[in-house]
Amino acid sequence: MIGELLRSQPEIALFASLAIGYFIGSFRVGPIQLGGVCGTLIVALLLGQTGARLAPDLKNIAFALFIFALGFTGGPQFFANIGRGWRYGLLSVVEIVSVLVLIMIAVLVMRLDAGTAAGLLAGAATESAVIGTASEAIAKLGFSDAETLRLQANIVTAYSVSYLFGLITIVLFTSQFAPLLLRVNLREEAERVWHKLGGDGAFGEGQRAAAPALVGRAFRVDAAAGGTIQAFEQKHGFNLTIEQVRRNGADVPVEPQLALAAGDLILVGGRREAMVAAAASLGEEVVDAGFGQIIAQKLDVVLTRGDAHGLTVAQLRERAKPEDGRGIYIAAVTRLETTVPALPGTELNRGDVLTLVGAKADVERGARNLGYVLTATQKTDFVYLGLGVLVGMAIGHLGGRIGGVSIALGTGGGCLLSGLLFGWIRSRHPLVGSLPSAAAQILKDFGLATFIAAVGLSAGPDAIKLVREYGLALPVAGILMVLVPGLLSLWIGRAFLKLEAPMLLGAIAGQQCSTPAISALVGVTGNSTPVIGYTITYALSNILLPLMGPVVVGLAGKFG
Known part of the structure; x- marks a missing residue:
């Protein structure tokens, strides 16, 4: 009875x-x-045994919207990192090349069909878009x-089997095994890097500092009498503003x-560490001086200035004219809907959203100089959205043969580009x-x-057959397709690129597009230092891996 109901009303x-x-995810x-996507797949495979089916048109429309939104939100970061973020971006290249080689080895050794090979790629790399x-x-x-x-069903089954093992492997590798191989205490290393970047505390995800980074205090001038406002602010690296x-x-x-002048009441705002250093040279702190709030406005600004790309927060302040940067704090x-620690040593990328804090006139001036609000x-x-999807569908018709292998982008690849x-x-x-980000x-x-x-x-009906055919081979292949790229990236990142351990491990999580790993x-x-490396490789791999789907299908179809 349930089966008949689901067949008659597939919605x-x-x-x-x-x-x-x-709920399961x-x-x-x-x-x-597991996450909602993998949980949905497991339930759908079970319900698929009843014969319930959704219209192919609904499936195509849903995927076109998903893949376009994926490219849309990642576009600014992708182009920003494709050149100057080469050190981290190289790890995404390692991921792409190594998984392609491993897939082809699996195709030749296990005699995989095109669907199973593509599903293995999608699951082991934890990239559902493939x-x-x-x-x-x-x-x-x-x-x-x-x-x-049958081949399309094999994609889904191979994905569902290899995804679980790939997910467990990347989480354990980045958070447990890799630090042992590097012979580092990851917590101590992350704290050291945090301080190196200019942080004055180590706060994890979901935690907030009890003492805020930006503060305002009132003083009665004593020792600082005779000095100018500009000289005082310059002395403290423009991290304080009167x-x-x-x-x-x-x-x-x-x-x-x-x-x-001696006896002046002044209201000073800025970074807490600079305030602590300057307090003794100002004079007595005054309680309830009757001043208004100095932090009057918070403004989100998209960074579009080309010459600011790759600069640290400290370098951006140093290079700004005093009159332009005065009173503005990041x-x-x-980045990519992920909060990156706003430390003095944090590198900024074009497309980052900077939260500026300061007086209304100051942050508005900063927004004009840095990008747009x-x-x-x-x-x-919807005009832009509809036009973008139409252009993607047109691009999707492009294709050809490379070395005897037929490759077609399809609607998914076209809408992604x-x-x-x-x-x-x-x-x-x-x-x-x-x-809007919520709509996307x-x-x-x-x-x-x-x-x-x-x-x-x-x-659903074909899933059990594939599992019986390959048995443990798919889980083992999925584990190897995580470990081999991970170990290669660990060696290259540490020995040649000289990346700090927290950022390197974050980049390895990003090259696998693994949110649970980060x-x-x-x-x-x-603390959130691993996020700095994660966002760059995530942006690149999130775009490059789906484009490998047609490549794997073409190669497996020729050699499988």
């Missing part, structure tokens, strides 16, 4: 897969969490409908050349193409989950 099977799948065992690009490539091979469905001066009960206009850096909006530019282009254009011309996240989450549910339902790393290190 029930879709939302049951989403609800139950995300929410459970955590230590640092391991399922879509590979499925489209298989549809263009010219096989019968039955054979095409916002208000009250002399003989009246406010005095704050000018750079204004000389402080309180947070957001990220306006809070809930509206999506189109999303990259349209996201980059949006970062350069912010007046067009609004796609919905497109990615719901689009991918719907696509995964659709392919899982259609693959979460486990942040928990082990006690």
Whole structure:
């Protein structure tokens, strides 16, 4: 009876897969969490035994929206890191090359078909988008409908088997085994790097400093009398700003050349460590001086200045004219929806979202000099979105033969490239193409989950056959496809690129597109230094791995 209901109303099977799948995926065992996408796939494979199917058009539309949004949100960071972030980007190249070599070895040794080979890539690399690009490539091979469905089902089954083992392996490798191989105490190393970058404490994910990084305090001038405001601020590296001066009960206009007089009440704002260092040279601290709040506004600004790309936060302040940088503080850096520690030694990339804090006039001036204000909006530019997907579909028709191997991008690969282009254009011309981050996240989450549910339902009947055929070979292959690239990157990153251990391990988690791995790393290190390496390789691998789906299908089809 249930089977008949699901066959007659497949939308029930879709939302049951989403609800139950995300519920299963929410459970955590230590640092391991399946996630909603894998949970949805498992439930869809089970419900697929009843014969419930979703329309192919729904599956194609869902994947096109997901892959376009993926490219759109990653476009600015992808282009920003493709050149200057070469040290970390090289690790993504190591990932791509090594998994392709390992896949071809598995194809020749295990006699894998194109679908199983692509599913192994998707699962071991924990990159679900490969399922879509590979499925489209298989549809263009010219096989019968039955054979095409069988190969596409093999993608999903191989993915579901190898994903779990790939996920466990990358989490344990980055957070437990790799530090042993490097012979480092990861927590101590992360704390050392945090201080090296200019941090004055080590705070983990979800934690906030009890003593805020930006503070305001009032003083009665004593020892600092006679010095100018500009000289005082310059002495402390412009990490402090005198916002208000009250002399003989009246406010005095704050000018750079204004000389402080004994008995002046001054309101000073800036970084806490600079405030502690300067307090003794100012005079007695005054309680309740009647001053207003100095931190008047917080503004999110997208960094678009080309000459700022690659500079650290400290270098950006040093190179700014005193009148341009005065009173502006970077309180947070957001990259690919991930918060990067805003330390003096943190490198900035074009496309980063900088949270500026300071007086209203100061942060507005800073926004004009650095990029554009990220306006809070809930509206999506559907003209831009629709045009982007159409361009992606047109690009998807491009293809050809390379060395006798037929390769076609398909709608998935085309929409991914189109999303990259349209996201980059949006970062350069912010007046067009609004796609709020929350809306983009919905497109990615719901689009991918719907696509995964659709392919899982259609693959259900063939799943058991593939598992019986290969047995333990697929899990073992999945583990090796994580360990080999991971070990290579560990050796290259440490011996040749001289990367710090926390950032290197974060980059290895990013090259595998593994969010659980970076979460486990942040928990082990006690601070967010691994995120600095993670965001760069994640941006590159998240784009390059899906494009490998058609390549693996073409190679496996020729040699498998």
